[in-house]
Amino acid sequence: DQQVKQNSPSLSVQEGRISILNCDYTNSMFDYFLWYKKYPAEGPTFLISISSIKDKNEDGRFTVFLNKSAKHLSLHIVPSQPGDSAVYFCAASDPYGGATNKLIFGTGTLLAVQP
Amino acid sequence: ETGVTQSPTHLIKTRGQQVTLRCSSQSGHNTVSWYQQALGQGPQFIFQYYREEENGRGNFPPRFSGLQFPNYSSELNVNALELDDSALYLCASSPDVQETQYFGPGTRLLVL
Numbered sequence: 001d002q003q004v005k006q007n008s009p010s011l012s013v014q015e016g017r018i019s020i021l022n023c024d025y026t027n028s029m030f031d032y033f034l035w036y037k038k039y040p041a042e043g044p045t046f047l048i049s050i051s052s053i054k055d056k057n058e059d060g061r062f063t064v065f066l067n068k069s070a071k072h073l074s075l076h077i078v079p080s081q082p083g084d085s086a087v088y089f090c091a092a093s094d095p096y097g098g099a100t101n102k103l104i105f106g107t108g109t110l111l112a113v114q115p
Numbered sequence: 116e117t118g119v120t121q122s123p124t125h126l127i128k129t130r131g132q133q134v135t136l137r138c139s140s141q142s143g144h145n146t147v148s149w150y151q152q153a154l155g156q157g158p159q160f161i162f163q164y165y166r167e168e169e170n171g172r173g174n175f176p177p178r179f180s181g182l183q184f185p186n187y188s189s190e191l192n193v194n195a196l197e198l199d200d201s202a203l204y205l206c207a208s209s210p211d212v213q214e215t216q217y218f219g220p221g222t223r224l225l226v227l
Contacts (some may be wrong), residue, residue, distance in 0.1 A: 004178070016218030028178070034215070041220070042220050043119070043207075043220045044218045045218070046218075089157055089158070091157075099171070100212070101163065101209070101212050103158070107161070
C-alpha cells in the first residue's frame with residue numbers, strides 16, 4: 001500500500017514559468033517531509049524539507065507547501081530553469097520508526113523544463 | 116568535503132550468488148541507511164546503521180544483511196540472489212539519526 005503518492009509521472013513546463021509538483025500521503029501521523037531531486041546516474045539530492053508545524057518553507061526558487069487537512073504537499077519552482085529537469089521524489093519520515101529515521105518515498109515525477 | 120561514495124557502480128550476478136556493496140559515508144556522519152530502488156519506483160528502506168549497530172529494518176528478508184565499521188562506512192550483503200533483486204541500491208548518510216539523509220550515486224545490480 002503506497003503511503004506517499006505522486007500521481008503525476010511527468011510534467012513539462014516552459015523555462016521561466018512555475019513548476020508545481022504534487023504529493024499526497026495517507027498517514028496523518030507523518031510529521032516531516034522532504035523533497036529530493038534525482039538526475040540520471042546520480043543519487044537523490046536533498047532539496048528542501050518541511051515540518052508539520054509549518055505550512056510553508058522557502059529556499060531560493062524552491063517553496064514547499066503543506067496542507068495537513070488534505071494530507072497534501074506541493075513543491076513550487078519559480079522560475080523554472082532547464083537545469084531543473086530531473087525526477088523529483090517526495091518523502092515522508094516514518095514516525096513509527098521510533099529511533100529509526102526511515103524515509104518513505106513516492107514514485108517520483110519527471111520534470112522537463114523546455115527552453 | 117567528500118560526499119557519500121559507493122562501489123561498485125555496476126554489477127552483474129547470477130541467481131543464487133552472493134553480493135557485497137560498499138558505502139563510504141560523508142565525513143562527520145555516524146548514520147548510514149540503505150535503500151533499494153526498483154525500476155519506476157521510489158527508493159524503499161532496507162535498514163539503517165547507527166554507530167555500528169542496526170537501528171531499524173524495513174520489509175526485506177534476512178538474506179539482506181549489513182555492517183557498519185568504526186569509520187562509519189558500511190556494507191550491504193545479499194545472499195541467494197533472486198531476479199527481483201535487480202535494482203539500484205542507494206546508500207545515504209546523515210550526521211545523526213534524525214538529521215537529513217544525503218545519498219550516494221548508487222550501485223546498479225543486475226541479476227541474471
